[in-house]
Structure formats: C-alpha cells, structure tokens
Amino acid sequence: MQLDFHIRKTLQSGARVFTLDVRLQAQAQRVVIAGPSGAGKSQALKGIAGLLRPDAGHVRIDGQTLYDSERGIFMPPQARRLAYVFQDYALFAHLNVRQNIAFALSRGWLNPRRGARHAAVEYWIEAFELGPLAHQYPHELSGGQRQRTALARALVAQPRALLLDEPFAALDSELRQTMRAELDALQRRLQVPMVLITHDPQDVALFGEQVLHLHEGRVQAAPTRSTPDLNPQADDSYTARVAPATLAR
Amino acid sequence: MDTSNWADIWTVLSLSLKVAGWATAITLVFGVALGWLLARKRFPGRELLDTLCTLPMVLPPTVLGYYLLVLVGSRGPIGAWLQEHFGINLIFTWQGAVLAAAIVTFPLVFKPARAAFEAVEGQYEQAARVLGISEWALFLRVTLPLAWRGIMAGLLLAFARALGEFGATLMIAGNIPGQTQTLSIAVYEAVQAGRDDVANILAAITALVCIAVLLSATRLMPGRVAHQH
Numbered sequence: 001m002q003l004d005f006h007i008r009k010t011l012q013s014g015a016r017v018f019t020l021d022v023r024l025q026a027q028a029q030r031v032v033i034a035g036p037s038g039a040g041k042s043q044a045l046k047g048i049a050g051l052l053r054p055d056a057g058h059v060r061i062d063g064q065t066l067y068d069s070e071r072g073i074f075m076p077p078q079a080r081r082l083a084y085v086f087q088d089y090a091l092f093a094h095l096n097v098r099q100n101i102a103f104a105l106s107r108g109w110l111n112p113r114r115g116a117r118h119a120a121v122e123y124w125i126e127a128f129e130l131g132p133l134a135h136q137y138p139h140e141l142s143g144g145q146r147q148r149t150a151l152a153r154a155l156v157a158q159p160r161a162l163l164l165d166e167p168f169a170a171l172d173s174e175l176r177q178t179m180r181a182e183l184d185a186l187q188r189r190l191q192v193p194m195v196l197i198t199h200d201p202q203d204v205a206l207f208g209e210q211v212l213h214l215h216e217g218r219v220q221a222a223p224t225r226s227t228p229d230l231n232p233q234a235d236d237s238y239t240a241r242v243a244p245a246t247l248a249r
Numbered sequence: 250m251d252t253s254n255w256a257d258i259w260t261v262l263s264l265s266l267k268v269a270g271w272a273t274a275i276t277l278v279f280g281v282a283l284g285w286l287l288a289r290k291r292f293p294g295r296e297l298l299d300t301l302c303t304l305p306m307v308l309p310p311t312v313l314g315y316y317l318l319v320l321v322g323s324r325g326p327i328g329a330w331l332q333e334h335f336g337i338n339l340i341f342t343w344q345g346a347v348l349a350a351a352i353v354t355f356p357l358v359f360k361p362a363r364a365a366f367e368a369v370e371g372q373y374e375q376a377a378r379v380l381g382i383s384e385w386a387l388f389l390r391v392t393l394p395l396a397w398r399g400i401m402a403g404l405l406l407a408f409a410r411a412l413g414e415f416g417a418t419l420m421i422a423g424n425i426p427g428q429t430q431t432l433s434i435a436v437y438e439a440v441q442a443g444r445d446d447v448a449n450i451l452a453a454i455t456a457l458v459c460i461a462v463l464l465s466a467t468r469l470m471p472g473r474v475a476h477q478h
Binding site (some may be wrong): 046049050062076077078079080081082083086088090092093094103104107108109110112153154157165 | 362370372373374375376377378379380381382385386390394395468
C-alpha cells in the first residue's frame with residue numbers, strides 16, 4: 001500500500017487547544033502510528049477514514065486522492081472503501097453477529113434480515129469460528145468474539161485497507177497475545193494493507209513495518225523502516241520515548 | 250342508563266382515541282426530528298429552540314389554546330392563510346383538537362427523544378459511515394433503532410396525555426357533542442349537568458386507558474438501554 005497523508009487540524013476541548021499536524025509517506029503493508037494516549041493517534045486515523053475533516057492537508061492511498069484541501073477534494077467516508085475497527089468495536093447492539101457482519105452488504109434503508117444468508121458473510125463466520133454465535137447479540141459475546149465480529153464486519157466489504165484503533169486495548173493481557181497473533185496471521189494470509197494505532201510497544205514490534213511516532217499531535221522522528229522480528233531496536237527506540245505510565249501497562 | 254347513553258359514550262371514546270392517535274402521530278414526526286436536531290447539530294439559537302420546544306410542558310393549556318386561537322383563528326395569520334389557500338378552518342373541528350393535543354404533548358416526545366439520541370454514541374454512526382451507509386439509511390438502520398425505546402416511552406406518555414387533554418382543546422375545538430367533545434370535556438359537562446352516572450363511566454374509562462398506557466411505558470423505560478459495553 002502506498003499511503004501518503006498530511007493532516008492538520010486544530011481541536012478544542014474546553015480550555016485545551018490541541019493542534020494535530022501529522023505527515024507520513026509510507027510504502028508498506030503494515031503501518032503503525034504509535035504514541036501515548038492523547039497524542040492524536042485516533043484523530044489522525046479518523047482523518048484518513050474521513051470521519052474527521054482536517055483544516056488542511058491531503059490523504060492519498062495507492063495514488064487515489066481521498067482528501068486534498070488545496071484542490072477542494074473531500075471524499076465522504078462512505079466512498080473511501082476503507083474499513084475501520086473501533087477500540088471497543090462499535091458493534092451494533094440491536095443486530096446479531098450475522099446481521100452485524102452483513103451490515104455493509106445491504107445498502108438500502110433496511111438492515112439485513114435475521115434469516116438472510118450471504119456467501120461472503122458465511123465465509124467470514126466460518127473463518128472466525130463464529131458459527132455457534134451467529135444469532136447472538138454483541139452484549140452476549142466475549143471480548144475476543146467481539147473483535148472477531150468487528151474484523152469480519154470490516155472485511156466483508158472488501159476494503160482497500162484496514163484501519164485499526166487500539167485493537168487490543170479492550171482485551172485482557174492473555175487474550176491480547178492470542179488476538180495479536182491471530183491478526184498477524186490474518187494479515188499475512190489476506191495481504192490486506194493495514195494502519196494500526198497503538199500505545200503498546202509489543203504491537204509496534206509485531207506490526208510496525210513502518211512506524212510513525214506521535215507525541216502531542218506532532219511526529220517525533222522520521223518514520224523508520226524496520227523488520228520487526230529482526231530488529232529489536234525498533235522496540236527499544238519506541239519505549240525510550242513513551243511515558244513511564246504507558247510502559248507500566 | 251339507557252342504550253343511547255352507551256352510544257354517546259362510544260362516540261366520545263372513539264373521537265378521543267382518534268384525536269389522541271393523530272396527535273401522537275404528529276408529535277412522533279416533529280418530536281423525533283427536533284430531538285435529533287438538538288442532540289446532533291450545533292447551531293446558534295439551539296438552546297432557545299430547546300426552551301421553545303419544552304414550553305408547552307409548563308405553560309397552562311388554556312394559555313397555549315389562547316395563543317393557538319390567535320394564530321390559527323380565522324383572523325390569525327396562519328388561520329387566514331389556511332382559509333385563503335386551502336379553505337381549511339381548524340376552529341371548532343376535531344382537526345383543531347388534534348392540533349391542540351399535538352402541541353400540548355409535543356415536549357413529552359421531544360424531551361425523551363433528544364435524550365435517547367444523545368445516549369447513542371456517535372461511534373455507531375461513524376462505523377456505519379465507513380461501511381458505506383448513507384446518512385439517511387444510517388439514521389433509519391442505526392440511530393433510530395438504538396434510540397427507539399426512549400422515543401416509544403415518550404410516545405405512550407404523549408398518547409395518554411392527549412387522551413385527557415382539556416384546556417387547549419376546549420379553547421380551539423370547543424365542546425360540540427359528536428364532533429369535538431372528547432373524554433375529559435364530556436366528563437366536565439356530565440358533572441356540570443349533574444349526570445353522575447355518565448361522569449363515573451367516562452372517568453373510569455379514562456383512568457383505565459391511562460393506567461394501561463403508563464404500565465406499557467414503564468416497561469419500556471428501564472434503568473439501562475441494551476448497549477454493549
């Protein structure tokens with residue numbers, strides 16, 4: 001995936017004024033945006049997805065312009081063909097697992113019916129071993145099952161890239177290891193490009209083919225290319241920069 | 250009591266149900282639309298609009314009825330316009346009673362609708378957007394179903410309130426038996442005329458219908474809405 005973006009946005013929450021100014025040119029299948037909480041990672045990812053309208057900048061993926069303030073282009077999120085997995089998954093509480101996964105496939109004013117069967121939906125239910133849970137509702141699922149459902153819902157629409165917002169933060173540490181390995185294997189198998197944001201050095205080590213370090217809305221150092229398994233430096237250089245509170249997790 | 254009384258009671262009851270039904274349908278549309286607008290959009294005068302929408306809850310119904318009369322009466326700006334362009338007259342008609350009941354009950358739908366929409370996290374709508382769903386479709390497929398319980402509870406309260414509406418209805422629609430005489434107005438008239446038997450029956454019917462509606466509303470208003478967390 002060729003990802004080229006520059007997002008500038010001034011955000012105000014209460015008395016705090018925060019300016020996000022992030023730039024990245026990546027040529028990698030796995031891009032990680034890392035940094036402590038409050039660094040503006042989620043805002044940057046939302047900017048790529050079109051869920052946040054920047055003040056200025058551009059977003060280009062594989063040569064296609066999704067956003068360009070100078071040329072007056074802002075493609076709505078609906079048209080970007082990106083998938084976004086939210087930190088706590090944002091599964092639709094009123095729809096069961098199968099309906100959640102089928103959500104993007106029905107384009108009209110009605111949700112997928114409970115009895116409807118789509119080949120693509122059934123494929124992902126099978127792939128994520130969600131069959132016995134297909135008729136259950138999100139509040140009846142465990143954290144790992146919710147994440148699998150959210151991934152399946154995202155992948156059914158055949159996105160050009162997968163955007164993941166702290167995908168393992170809502171899980172306990174044991175499950176986190178499992179799901180991390182699962183996402184790693186899934187990405188290798190599908191070769192779907194992904195942008196993952198995290199404050200966890202272990203995610204950086206595993207997924208950070210190209211890493212962008214954010215601190216208080218700014219990029220900290222030039223993105224470094226590293227082979228995660230062979231280069232423990234990537235891990236160390238990151239941990240050296242994050243706050244101790246983050247490391248303690 | 251002879252059979253003609255029973256026929257009269259049926260006339261009063263069916264008219265009241267018709268008026269309350271239409272009034273609830275109208276508040277559904279406007280209450281949901283304005284509740285959503287105030288929950289989701291930021292614009293100047295937002296809190297003033299909220300105040301105006303809540304006003305019918307605290308204003309005496311007779312005062313509301315009076316203002317309505319001023320507006321939609323034959324010499325009122327809206328009334329004259331309706332008369333001139335469509336030949337519509339709302340005064341002393343059951344449609345006028347619908348208008349009065351709709352305005353009196355509006356806050357009962359609007360308030361819970363706004364709260365229900367505010368309780369739906371924007372994240373669900375964002376998730377639907379990224380999945381390619383248009384704004385209209387995501388309102389119908391995500392926002393409305395997640396807010397529905399709160400709105401439904403408000404609708405039931407509005408229906409019960411509309412059924413018993415007295416002050417504003419009397420101002421606008423008057424008291425014409427068989428045309429605009431609704432339950433609570435009929436009760437008032439029966440008591441005034443010393444017909445306690447009719448008053449008792451009408452009062453009992455009103456109380457029963459309202460208790461049934463309130464019981465349903467309580468079932469729909471749980472401490473928590475089914476959300477994943």
